[in-house]
Amino acid sequence: MTLEEYTDRFTGMLNFDERKGYEGYIVHSERLVEFARTIRDELGYDYLSSVTGVDYLPDEQIEVVYHAYRSQGGPGLVFKVQVPRINPIVPSLVSIFPGADFQEREAWDLLGIRFEGHPNLRRILMWEGFHGHPLRKDWEEPYFEESEKPFNSRWPEGKAFRIEENKPFKKNVQYPPEFTPDGWIPEADTALYSGMVRLGAKDAGNGRSLETDQILVNLGPQHPSTHGVFRMVVSLDGEEIADLQPVLGYLHRNHEKIGERNTYLMNMPFTDRLDYLASMGNNFGYALAVEKLMGITPPERAEYIRVMMAELTRIVSHLFSIGTLLNDLGAFFTPMLYALTERELILDIFEAVSGSRMMCNYFRFGGVARDLPEGILEKVYELVTERLPRKVDELDTYLTDNEIVRTRSIGIGVLPREQAIEYSAAGPVLRASGVGYDVRRAESYSIYDRFDFDVAIRHNGDVYDRYLVRLEEIRQSLRILQQVVRDIPDGEFQTGKPQYQVRVPPGESYGRVENPKGELGFYIVSNGKPNPWRYHIRSPSFINLTAFGEMCKGHKIADVVAILGSIDIVLGEVDR
Amino acid sequence: MGDDLNGPEYQVPEELRSHITITTLDRIYNWGRRSSVWPMMFGLACCAIEMICVAASRYDFSRFGMEVMRPSPRQSDLMIVSGTVTKKMIPQIVRLYNQMPEPKYVLAMGACASGGGPFKEGYNVVSGVDKFIPVDVYVPGCPPTPQALLNGLIKLQEKIDTQSIRTVRWYKREASEPIPIPILGPDLIDPRDIPILDAKRASVVKPDVPENS
Amino acid sequence: MYGIGLIKGLGVTLKHFIETYLDDIRWLGRRYYRDESLAERQGPHARGIFTVQYPEEKLPVPEEFRCIPFLVYEVGEDGERLYRCTSCGICSKVCPPQCIWIVRSNDPETGRPIPSPTEFFIDIDICMNCGLCAEYCPFDAIKMDHDYELASYDRLADHIYNKERLSKPVTYYESIRPMNFAFEEAARAEKEAAKEARRKAK
Numbered sequence: 001m002t003l004e005e006y007t008d009r010f011t012g013m014l015n016f017d018e019r020k021g022y023e024g025y026i027v028h029s030e031r032l033v034e035f036a037r038t039i040r041d042e043l044g045y046d047y048l049s050s051v052t053g054v055d056y057l058p059d060e061q062i063e064v065v066y067h068a069y070r071s072q073g074g075p076g077l078v079f080k081v082q083v084p085r086i087n088p089i090v091p092s093l094v095s096i097f098p099g100a101d102f103q104e105r106e107a108w109d110l111l112g113i114r115f116e117g118h119p120n121l122r123r124i125l126m127w128e129g130f131h132g133h134p135l136r137k138d139w140e141e142p143y144f145e146e147s148e149k150p151f152n153s154r155w156p157e158g159k160a161f162r163i164e165e166n167k168p169f170k171k172n173v174q175y176p177p178e179f180t181p182d183g184w185i186p187e188a189d190t191a192l193y194s195g196m197v198r199l200g201a202k203d204a205g206n207g208r209s210l211e212t213d214q215i216l217v218n219l220g221p222q223h224p225s226t227h228g229v230f231r232m233v234v235s236l237d238g239e240e241i242a243d244l245q246p247v248l249g250y251l252h253r254n255h256e257k258i259g260e261r262n263t264y265l266m267n268m269p270f271t272d273r274l275d276y277l278a279s280m281g282n283n284f285g286y287a288l289a290v291e292k293l294m295g296i297t298p299p300e301r302a303e304y305i306r307v308m309m310a311e312l313t314r315i316v317s318h319l320f321s322i323g324t325l326l327n328d329l330g331a332f333f334t335p336m337l338y339a340l341t342e343r344e345l346i347l348d349i350f351e352a353v354s355g356s357r358m359m360c361n362y363f364r365f366g367g368v369a370r371d372l373p374e375g376i377l378e379k380v381y382e383l384v385t386e387r388l389p390r391k392v393d394e395l396d397t398y399l400t401d402n403e404i405v406r407t408r409s410i411g412i413g414v415l416p417r418e419q420a421i422e423y424s425a426a427g428p429v430l431r432a433s434g435v436g437y438d439v440r441r442a443e444s445y446s447i448y449d450r451f452d453f454d455v456a457i458r459h460n461g462d463v464y465d466r467y468l469v470r471l472e473e474i475r476q477s478l479r480i481l482q483q484v485v486r487d488i489p490d491g492e493f494q495t496g497k498p499q500y501q502v503r504v505p506p507g508e509s510y511g512r513v514e515n516p517k518g519e520l521g522f523y524i525v526s527n528g529k530p531n532p533w534r535y536h537i538r539s540p541s542f543i544n545l546t547a548f549g550e551m552c553k554g555h556k557i558a559d560v561v562a563i564l565g566s567i568d569i570v571l572g573e574v575d576r
Numbered sequence: 577m578g579d580d581l582n583g584p585e586y587q588v589p590e591e592l593r594s595h596i597t598i599t600t601l602d603r604i605y606n607w608g609r610r611s612s613v614w615p616m617m618f619g620l621a622c623c624a625i626e627m628i629c630v631a632a633s634r635y636d637f638s639r640f641g642m643e644v645m646r647p648s649p650r651q652s653d654l655m656i657v658s659g660t661v662t663k664k665m666i667p668q669i670v671r672l673y674n675q676m677p678e679p680k681y682v683l684a685m686g687a688c689a690s691g692g693g694p695f696k697e698g699y700n701v702v703s704g705v706d707k708f709i710p711v712d713v714y715v716p717g718c719p720p721t722p723q724a725l726l727n728g729l730i731k732l733q734e735k736i737d738t739q740s741i742r743t744v745r746w747y748k749r750e751a752s753e754p755i756p757i758p759i760l761g762p763d764l765i766d767p768r769d770i771p772i773l774d775a776k777r778a779s780v781v782k783p784d785v786p787e788n789s
Numbered sequence: 790m791y792g793i794g795l796i797k798g799l800g801v802t803l804k805h806f807i808e809t810y811l812d813d814i815r816w817l818g819r820r821y822y823r824d825e826s827l828a829e830r831q832g833p834h835a836r837g838i839f840t841v842q843y844p845e846e847k848l849p850v851p852e853e854f855r856c857i858p859f860l861v862y863e864v865g866e867d868g869e870r871l872y873r874c875t876s877c878g879i880c881s882k883v884c885p886p887q888c889i890w891i892v893r894s895n896d897p898e899t900g901r902p903i904p905s906p907t908e909f910f911i912d913i914d915i916c917m918n919c920g921l922c923a924e925y926c927p928f929d930a931i932k933m934d935h936d937y938e939l940a941s942y943d944r945l946a947d948h949i950y951n952k953e954r955l956s957k958p959v960t961y962y963e964s965i966r967p968m969n970f971a972f973e974e975a976a977r978a979e980k981e982a983a984k985e986a987r988r989k990a991k
């Protein structure tokens with residue numbers, strides 16, 4: 001059965017998106033839930049990758065864009081819902097794709113789209129009580145200068161100033177005119193706490209029931225094992241977890257709002273700061289998305305360089321994650337030190353190639369910023385054929401069979417296969433649950449189809465398997481890298497002349513890559529201007545957290561830390 | 577170490593130098609403090625990763641006596657603000673700062689913590705942690721390399737060296753005031769700004785003039 | 790048997806522990822504060838202690854390393870500074886967080902813009918060290934510095950770098966980025982030669 005037949009079934013409610021440069025279908029909001037169920041159950045699009053909104057201010061419309069895929073692989077399906085800008089209401093898809101949960105909350109928070117039927121539609125990145133929905137095109141931040149960069153005040157009469165000095169409070173704040181601080185009662189998380197699972201009376205074993213107190217514990221935002229400023233509210237029954245709610249937004253840096261003011265090129269260094277352990281991977285995803293719109297491809301050598309950098313990045317990120325996981329399991333710092341030592345050696349390569357250890361900003365549209373400096377290939381060769389395989393084996397002997405590691409991680413935080421797909425988990429989390437979904441294979445991009453490598457997959461879906469998947473992925477990356485340094489051709493590293501102002505034709509594109517943390521997607525809408533109209537990031541860490549509460553239920557409080565470590569989040573990407 | 581401590585104004589005979597050190601109280605007091613600055617284990621953003629690298633084997637700040645990173649503010653002397661300070665996070669940061677015992681120091685690591693950084697224009701970003709808590713050393717860079725951070729830590733040690741036990745604020749009779757904790761309202765509210773906010777409201781006669789222009 | 794995994798793991802730590810001492814013996818007294826041993830210790834053959842003894846020894850930064858940008862000037866015949874910058878404004882347009890401010894003045898007589906910046910500011914509390922300004926400057930006038938030891942006690946006074954603070958001579962540029970410099974000079978010479986040839990042809 002093809003989708004064309006469905007247009008009949010949904011007569012008048014399902015149309016092709018016929019705008020130039022756009023793809024997919026526009027579904028009427030009344031039939032959205034039904035449509036989603038149909039594509040999931042009858043067409044096999046069981047993996048909802050991304051949900052986001054776009055504010056089409058000139059058309060007075062808000063559009064919600066969904067990207068769905070099949071978990072066996074293959075191209076995706078894009079469908080959209082259009083609603084008026086004023087008080088937009090869209091039915092929630094959480095009942096069909098639980099992975100939409102956080103993404104819909106984000107769309108509510110930043111764009112003010114109300115998702116009807118969402119179980120917990122609260123702000124997620126900003127705090128409850130914040131004034132306005134910042135990603136609306138007509139919402140202006142306190143430091144608003146102009147709606148698009150470059151700003152005119154910088155040149156030719158660029159008298160330097162600090163913007164806060166021009167503001168009444170000398171700070172980055174603005175209040176609605178009617179606001180008085182006297183009567184203001186901050187929302188003290190009461191709603192959040194009351195939304196947590198209540199414990200019922202328990203059977204004490206002797207026929208009588210036993211009342212247990214519900215204990216609420218806040219972990220974070222300042223907590224050594226939350227990998228940054230992440231907070232979770234845990235409801236405890238003794239030591240067991242009854243419910244867990246992540247609280248996000250402590251590192252919300254307004255990436256998307258800034259990204260929509262930036263020109264296309266300016267966003268490149270900003271993407272570095274998403275998943276800051278894998279900056280080259282982020283560059284890759286963004287470059288792909290924009291190149292798709294522009295319709296250019298990089299030259300051969302650049303493709304090889306890109307793959308090389310992306311795979312080195314994967315090793316860096318997985319090493320770090322293994323180190324921190326062991327930290328969280330209580331093996332304080334020694335495994336981390338060993339992992340970081342190897343990481344440093346790869347960072348040296350990044351520094352020599354791109355100029356910075358972490359914030360590489362190395363990819364350009366249609367290539368990379370500059371050619372590899374002399375001697376780097378030899379260095380990489382030495383690392384990937386000799387040192388790193390040896391060190392990875394060493395880590396393996398060091399940790400894998402360790403009884404404490406095994407007891408602490410086997411059977412902990414299990415995410416069964418079906419749930420992993422439902423919750424749109426990605427990356428090692430998904431693959432450890434027995435779904436061999438890797439974007440490099442499922443919808444191959446760049447030149448990954450040329451390389452010989454296996455998708456690491458495990459079937460138990462627990463903390464231990466996630467660790468093993470990461471270890472195996474390092475090995476597979478080394479395999480790819482060995483092929484890259486063997487085959488890399490000479491030649492150009494950039495198509496055309498480097499330009500600081502690229503022309504991007506109108507349209508939309510969704511570029512996705514397999515980042516170390518999972519599927520990283522960039523959804524970009526261009527209206528032909530130098531700045532993207534919409535710039536959205538489907539961040540794997542953020543969406544992987546949707547299943548976090550589910551994974552933790554029933555485990556002990558000490559396991560929460562291990563489970564979080566095994567999901568491997570980076571706050572820069574979670575909160576953006 | 578002895579050479580660090582020797583006061584220049586006292587001449588100790590050559591043969592006794594390895595056993596005897598004459599110093600001032602200030603010197604030994606500062607020496608003790610500078611050699612055991614315990615940072616708080618507290619990372620905010622990208623810069624925190626570089627801070628972890630400084631703690632790891634390559635740069636290894638245990639060479640400066642700083643390896644004891646305490647997750648609790650009660651046990652730490654130094655807060656390395658390593659990353660973007662957001663409005664949602666600043667109440668917690670101020671609270672942590674208030675909880676640190678004196679003597680306490682703050683090092684703003686990276687462009688974000690110093691003055692807002694690349695994300696400064698964002699609606700949820702605080703333009704520099706020094707808008708709320710006093711900062712002792714600023715380390716520019718985005719992110720500062722581990723060596724740059726070490727350089728900042730050495731600067732901090734130099735600052736400690738210049739302090740005198742007689743004038744430091746934590747031995748003053750009057751206790752130092754805690755910093756009022758910001759509130760999350762429709763936007764971030766600094767309690768110290770409330771009088772201005774009220775005054776502004778009172779002064780606005782024409783309702784069509786937006787307050788925040 | 791239970792515990793084998795643990796013992797294997799401890800074997801690895803023991804190996805690391807012993808290696809540091811083996812390295813001590815191998816390098817006997819020449820281990821620190823020398824460039825060769827630093828390169829060896831930090832290279833792919835590193836074993837044992839991996840630490841850089843900053844500040845006594847510093848890890849060399851690669852040529853491409855970038856920190857804050859600086860303005861390149863050439864020294865004229867009378868020792869005056871000839872800025873390469875023509876105040877074309879491209880760097881300030883390409884700068885992602887918009888932290889470059891340039892004042893361009895007009896010649897009072899002709900009314901035409903003077904091809905040199907009157908003032909030039911970079912707010913280093915905003916600069917993200919991305920290097921785009923250096924990459925897209927058509928005159929090789931702004932380059933990324935290698936000096937990262939910038940820690941200070943006060944930011945309000947001196948974290949907006951002005952033209953004075955940003956200026957560094959071309960010889961400095963040559964010393965930190967010899968390969969880039971040679972490459973750019975060659976390209977410039979070629980361009981000059983081509984121009985010359987064209988002029989002759991006329």
Ligand code: SF4
Pocket residue numbers: 273621622623624658659660685686687688689693694717718719720917
């Ligand atoms: S200064 Fe740069 S590296 Fe540091 S937190 Fe800010 S954006 Fe990240």
Ligand code: SF4
Pocket residue numbers: 873874875876877878879880881891925926927928929930931
């Ligand atoms: S530094 Fe370069 S790009 Fe910037 S104004 Fe000067 S000449 Fe133009």
Ligand code: SF4
Pocket residue numbers: 858880883884885886887888889911915916917918919920921922923
């Ligand atoms: S390095 Fe980047 S952020 Fe800094 S001045 Fe240059 S373009 Fe701007």
